[in-house]
Amino acid sequence: MLFNSYLFIFVFLPVTLALIVAGRYLYGARGGLACIVSGSLVFYGYWNPIFLVLLLGSILVNHQIGLRIMKTPGKHPKTWLLVGIFLNMGVLGYFKYWNFFLVSLAQVLPFDPNIHPLVLPLGISFYTFQQIAFLVDVYHKKIKRSSFLEYMAFVSFFPQLIAGPIIRYNTVHGQFISPEWLRWNNESFATGLSLFSLGLFKKTVLADQLAVFVGPVFDAGARGDVVSAMAAWTATLAYTFQLYFDFSGYADMALGLGAMMGIRLPDNFNSPYRAHNFINFWQRWHISLSHFFRDYLYIPLGGSRCSFPRHLNNLMITMLLCGLWHGAGWQFVFWGGMHGLFLMLDHLRESRFPKLRLPRPLGVLVTFLVIALLWTAFRAVNMGTALYLYKTMFCLSEFLKSVQLSFPTFDIANFITAGSGSAPYWLILSALIVWGLPNTAAWCRLYTENKGAFPVVQGRTKAIVAGMLFFVSLKVLAGTGSSEFLYFNF
Structure with a gap:
């Protein structure tokens, strides 16, 4: 179902809004959340019902891993975090990059890759990153509680489910439970x-x-x-x-x-x-994705708080992976690498020649x-x-x-x-x-x-x-x- 379709504008949207208002009025915040989740699942299942199973499975597994991270003492929370990241990236990698990997490998090694077309589930790149961010934030004690209903609403919220923005749990959690949300x-x-x-x-x-x-x-x-x-x-x-x-x-x-x-x-x-310049561009374009790569990849690599050569290396790694996130193809690697190169040049100019602009x-x-x-x-x-x-x-x-x-x-x-x-x-x-x-x-x-x-x-x-x-x-x-x-x- 597309936002720019008559079905969405004149049928799905007014019905869903009416149900959410009625749910909040009759049953409070949980009623409103239940209607959001129901509408979101209908919205996503309309594309391809089989991928609804994948989405629900991903939500269930990630929420359970998040609870294990919250409740497990000692060093074990890091183990659960790594398990969660591995599972999320494994599913994303299979659907998005497996065939690309086989074709690229076949160009080097003499074997038949035996490619079977894989249909990319809609929104998988976005809801995967969103849930990885959730697990990392739980590990760093930024999230201390999460009901399953709130978590389902956070991941499946249909306005941003397919193509973002990539939101953080705490961005919407407070709104879901605020008294203001209950009022029209x-x-x-x-x-x-x-x-x-x-x-x-x-x-x-x-x-x-x-x-x-x-x-x-x-x-x-x-x-x-x-x-x-x-x-x-x-x-x-x-x-x-x-x-x-x-x-x-x-x-x-x-x-x-x-x-x-x-x-x-x-x-x-x-x-x-x-x-x-390119620094300014990435502060303005796809801001939620830029923040994700900054907070969960660039800064953990060392960010700019390291030697200047390593700082430039961190920029390049981040942008190469940003390019690959957009698609499984060497053209995306080239695109990300060139953005990384121009970001490096901008940082080099600002560091060594600040007056040259x-x-x-x-x-x-x-x-x-x-x-x-x-x-x-x-x-x-x-x-x-x-x-x-x-x-x-x-x-x-x-x-x-x-x-x-x-x-x-x-x-x-x-x-x-x-x-x-x-x-x-x-x-x-x-x-x-x-x-x-x-x-x-x-x-x-x-x-x-x-x-x-x-x-x-x-x-x-x-x-x-x-x-x-x-x-x-x-x-x-x-x-x-x-x-x-x-x-x-x-």
């Missing part, structure tokens, strides 16, 4: 509805329309067909904006759904394409272009396709042949349907939105001095704009149909 809050619902509308607009009107310029070029590159330099650059920039609007749109919708139910989830984006606007432009080029490898089906497109993009003679010195004639009908001639206008529109408009947090004023409270989406103007975006999104959705979010693949 008009302000949080209004904020949630506005967030959901903004996210739906990003997905249906922006990301899905940009996808028209991406798929054909990357598919042609995978087949080895001739691709012009202009087409390769257009597809790269279109994908750069598509991925941003697709993933940030999902994050906005997740935040909005949580707010409708009175649960505040952490923000996952802070205008990452406005970053002036680009003017901020130029830094934003250079960072964006490098990130866009790295997204090419991220989108490619394999490293060979990525190299082919890079070769095409940087062949000056081919670029001069394919470049068009004037924009095509603007056709509103062609623009609305994302026709091939409208690519420049969609890229310009995307750029204006990314760099010219306030981001979601600023628009809805999510961050206030009164932390934890839901601010009102103030003003009739914002309410009217959100309603218009929602209406436009539904109209586009009616004509194009719903499509999966890109991060469902990871």
Whole structure:
């Protein structure tokens, strides 16, 4: 079931919200949690019921291991922690990396890998990391109690189950048991509805329309067909904006759904394409994943509290594993390694040459272009396709042949349907939105001095704009149909 589908918007969501409100009213916090869990299991089981068994088994096993860590004295809690991490990574590794491992091994050793296609369970990368974080936090005494119902709600909470954000247990535990959660809050619902509308607009009107310029070029590159330099650059920039609007749109919708139910989830984006270097980019992009790798890998490796060469080594290891987390392929290893390299260069410059820096606007432009080029490898089906497109993009003679010195004639009908001639206008529109408009947090004023409270989406103007975006999104959705979010693949 997709957030951007009529079934979800007009059937599942209103029914689930009504049940949660009724459950809280009749049976208190536990009634509301039971309805959240029930709705979340229906939501996840709709995709493929067999994977619901895997999710429930993972929840049961991890909760029991967490209880063993809490209750076991002496050095044995560390044993349980290692068992939990091994089991979680074992399941994730089997579904996500087993075939990749066999194929890579077969390229070195002479044997038939005998590959059997494995279907990747939706959200397994996210709920696996979320539960590993839970076990580590229990081990470090940051979590001292957890009922099974609260834990089920924490892991299976449907707004963030499939593609994040990766939340910490203590982030929602206090909200699940707070008196405020038992009361209906008009302000949080209004904020949630506005967030959901903004996210739906990003997905249906922006990301899905940009996808028209991406798929054909990357598919042609995978087949080895001739691709012009202009087409390769257009597809790269279109994908750069598509991925941003697709993933940030999902994050906005997740935040909005949580707010409708009175649960505040952490923000996952802070205008990452406005970053002036790679350090700044990873402080803004996929914030919950960055925090996970920082807290549970980078810092345990030594972080920056060690010799400078080791600090750089820790950065590279972290980013290589971050790349591999996104997908089983050498193109993801390359993507993570290049991000690691540019992070190392930024830290080296800040440490050794602190006054050597680009003017901020130029830094934003250079960072964006490098990130866009790295997204090419991220989108490619394999490293060979990525190299082919890079070769095409940087062949000056081919670029001069394919470049068009004037924009095509603007056709509103062609623009609305994302026709091939409208690519420049969609890229310009995307750029204006990314760099010219306030981001979601600023628009809805999510961050206030009164932390934890839901601010009102103030003003009739914002309410009217959100309603218009929602209406436009539904109209586009009616004509194009719903499509999966890109991060469902990871």
